[in-house]
Amino acid sequence: MKIIVDLKILDDRLHEQMPTYATEGSAGLDLRACIDAPITLQPGDTTLIPTGMAIHLDNIYHAALILPRSGLGHKHGIVLGNLVGLIDSDYQGQLMVSCWNRGNTAFELNPMERIAQLVIVPVLQADFHLVDDFDASERGEGGFGSTGKH
Numbered sequence: 001m002k003i004i005v006d007l008k009i010l011d012d013r014l015h016e017q018m019p020t021y022a023t024e025g026s027a028g029l030d031l032r033a034c035i036d037a038p039i040t041l042q043p044g045d046t047t048l049i050p051t052g053m054a055i056h057l058d059n060i061y062h063a064a065l066i067l068p069r070s071g072l073g074h075k076h077g078i079v080l081g082n083l084v085g086l087i088d089s090d091y092q093g094q095l096m097v098s099c100w101n102r103g104n105t106a107f108e109l110n111p112m113e114r115i116a117q118l119v120i121v122p123v124l125q126a127d128f129h130l131v132d133d134f135d136a137s138e139r140g141e142g143g144f145g146s147t148g149k150h
């Protein structure tokens with residue numbers, strides 16, 4: 001489904017490099033590192049990177065997720081310090097990416113490099129109905145491998 005989302009550009013360089021879906025079927029928009037000079041991320045380092053943009057989803061049934069890019073994560077160990085970023089629908093600040101070098105070699109992050117991706121997702125909010133017992137389900141309380149390995 002397509003929705004319209006308010007977006008503010010906070011870094012002029014983005015006017016030339018607006019976030020776009022790379023292909024018609026892309027789920028994520030790549031976010032760029034709006035930094036002024038290259039940053040070297042040593043193994044184990046985590047640093048907060050500004051993306052130069054803000055969005056206001058303005059709908060309690062929408063959220064956005066910041067996810068790693070698979071190439072950076074798999075080949076270079078560059079993932080997110082918070083594993084996944086959750087952007088609330090009422091957040092109006094700059095989108096920030098916590099960049100973590102979980103690998104064992106240094107990584108140079110260059111200005112305007114695509115570092116992570118943003119996926120907009122639907123959300124359900126719950127009102128909780130307190131109960132003493134649940135209606136029985138097939139799984140019950142089994143988890144953590146309770147169904148076996150194969």
Ligand SMILES: O=c1ccn([C@H]2C[C@H](O)[C@@H](COP(=O)(O)OP(=O)(O)OP(=O)(O)O)O2)c(=O)[nH]1
Nearest residue numbers: 066082084085086087088091094095096097098
């Ligand atoms: O990777 C991220 C994660 C969060 N945020 C922004 C948007 C989000 O709506 C806000 C708060 O995020 P979260 O609720 O995950 O952080 P918190 O540590 O619980 O902070 P708060 O007390 O502000 O909710 O920070 C980012 O820009 N990037």
Ligand SMILES: [Mg+2]
Nearest residue numbers: 086087088091
């Ligand atoms: Mg929070």
